[in-house]
Amino acid sequence: MNSMKAYRASILHFISEPTLDGGGVEFFDDGILLVEQGRVSALDSAEKLLPKIEQENIDLVDYSGQLIMPGFIDTHVHFPQINIIGSYGEKLLDWLNNYTFPAESKFSDQAYAQVVAEQFVQSLFSHGTTTAMVYCTVHPESVDAFFTTSSRYDACMLAGKVMMDRNCPENLQDTAVSSYEQSQALIDKWHKNGRSLYTVTPRFAPTSTPAQLAFAGKLLRENSGVYLQTHLSENVSEIEWVKSLYPDHENYLDVYDHYGLLSENSTFGHGIHLSDGELTRLSDTQSKIAFCPTSNLFLGSGLYDLARSEKFGVATSIATDVGAGTSLCQLQTLNEAYKVTQLQDYPLHSYQAFYWLTLANAKSLNIDDELGNFNTGKYADFIVLGSDSSSVFEYRYQLCQSLSEKLFLFMTMGDDRNIKHTYVHGECVY
Numbered sequence: 001m002n003s004m005k006a007y008r009a010s011i012l013h014f015i016s017e018p019t020l021d022g023g024g025v026e027f028f029d030d031g032i033l034l035v036e037q038g039r040v041s042a043l044d045s046a047e048k049l050l051p052k053i054e055q056e057n058i059d060l061v062d063y064s065g066q067l068i069m070p071g072f073i074d075t076h077v078h079f080p081q082i083n084i085i086g087s088y089g090e091k092l093l094d095w096l097n098n099y100t101f102p103a104e105s106k107f108s109d110q111a112y113a114q115v116v117a118e119q120f121v122q123s124l125f126s127h128g129t130t131t132a133m134v135y136c137t138v139h140p141e142s143v144d145a146f147f148t149t150s151s152r153y154d155a156c157m158l159a160g161k162v163m164m165d166r167n168c169p170e171n172l173q174d175t176a177v178s179s180y181e182q183s184q185a186l187i188d189k190w191h192k193n194g195r196s197l198y199t200v201t202p203r204f205a206p207t208s209t210p211a212q213l214a215f216a217g218k219l220l221r222e223n224s225g226v227y228l229q230t231h232l233s234e235n236v237s238e239i240e241w242v243k244s245l246y247p248d249h250e251n252y253l254d255v256y257d258h259y260g261l262l263s264e265n266s267t268f269g270h271g272i273h274l275s276d277g278e279l280t281r282l283s284d285t286q287s288k289i290a291f292c293p294t295s296n297l298f299l300g301s302g303l304y305d306l307a308r309s310e311k312f313g314v315a316t317s318i319a320t321d322v323g324a325g326t327s328l329c330q331l332q333t334l335n336e337a338y339k340v341t342q343l344q345d346y347p348l349h350s351y352q353a354f355y356w357l358t359l360a361n362a363k364s365l366n367i368d369d370e371l372g373n374f375n376t377g378k379y380a381d382f383i384v385l386g387s388d389s390s391s392v393f394e395y396r397y398q399l400c401q402s403l404s405e406k407l408f409l410f411m412t413m414g415d416d417r418n419i420k421h422t423y424v425h426g427e428c429v430y
């Protein structure tokens, strides 16, 4: 038997930013994706590839009637918070104190962290996500647990140990020096180990002393290619708090800027209440914002202004932010993103939406040379979507006249029941 494998279905991916008339969209109603040693070997119509498949005796998996697309990418998610998703009633700062911190304190226990990591990674796959940028907890054990699990599937994941040395329970505090040393040890162990990428992770300015943020900047300077993730301007009380803790800085972003945390490898969660000056600085440094609509609505944080960020040339990725986000499913995230943009007279088009979940999110993390679409040689990280999630979905799906209509249905009514299979590095993981 040939070592190649072929998958037959309707197949969609984006070769560049799509236009509303379908520019940048590549779609085969009856297509074949050819995979060799975990990477894309070819993509074309079934008519063109079937003779080769018969001639070379290539194993064919038939998903006809279903839709294959690149795996979704989630650029902001907290793995320990899978335990508190759907907790009632708080805004950001009380949410942290009442739900997040108690949940995260359990992760000093490696065995416990391992069990949750397994559950979390499996859940990402069952929701169609093959790559994510992930907050672990302050405990190095949580990072070991996460990367041990994700690397067993050879998944491309970005993650790091939360750095937090004040304004949180004592059992969740590191120190500026210990956070530096532990992060460095984790970078040495995990960064570019297989497909794992280390992400320096100060939770946000209020839970770090200036000394700790300085160490975060030092980690970035000393380890080229590592990433940074943190939170920025999510909530009005949070911004006031940052002002009182860092009175000498011009604005919230300036705190991070001062310590050298802005770069093309930096992703800032939320960015809802930014000034023109902050947006300009984000754009100048090619820093990214992760838009987390289900979280922003759930915590009552505000409406992210996508059009304004675009005007300033700031790249925005899209993310779940579980556990304040209410679903690990990026289809549900698009559903809420659409409503947020509708409220601002800027309705999100379905081509733009699915480009976002795949190639655009890959670009925002600078990993689009390896994944995000089906260009030859990229990792075969892909999902199979079906329309049989519910009788209403199936009925409405049959009435759709065009690809963009079908995609729009997936992003409004879709959920994890539409995710039939998930493949990572050419292997079926769900």
Ligand SMILES: [Zn+2]
Residues within 6 Å of the ligand: 076, 078, 231, 269, 321
């Ligand atoms: Zn978050």
